[in-house]
Structures are given as C-alpha cells and as structure tokens.
Amino acid sequence: MKQVIHVIRKADVEKQYVNMLNLELDYELATLHDAISQSDEKQQEKSKQRLKEIHAELEKYDAFAVI
Numbered sequence: 001m002k003q004v005i006h007v008i009r010k011a012d013v014e015k016q017y018v019n020m021l022n023l024e025l026d027y028e029l030a031t032l033h034d035a036i037s038q039s040d041e042k043q044q045e046k047s048k049q050r051l052k053e054i055h056a057e058l059e060k061y062d063a064f065a066v067i
Helices: 002-037 041-060
Strands: none
Touching (some): 002 041
C-alpha cells in the first residue's frame, strides 16, 4: 500500500512541476516577444536559451504526449 501511495504522490509532484514549467514557458515566450519587439538581441538569446532548457525538461517528463 505504501508503494502505491508513493507512486501516486510522485505522479502528482511531477504533474505540478510540468504545470509550473508550462507557466514558465508562457512567461518566457512573452519575454521573447517583447525582446523581439524592442530589437533586444541580448534578451532574445537569453530567452531562446531558457526556452530550450524548458523544452528539454518537458521532453523528459513526456509533457508533449497527447492527453
């Protein structure tokens, strides 16, 4: 029974983490949009790098799978 509870809790924590990553993804996309609008190449590169990191994390949790 303890193992079942542990698995459920782990899945819940992972789901919360993926939700947080999706929020961060939205924020970073908005930041990138602003940087493009303002022709801020330094911020554009910074945002693109963070988006790559977020993408890698989401792939790790199969967050792109169709639900």
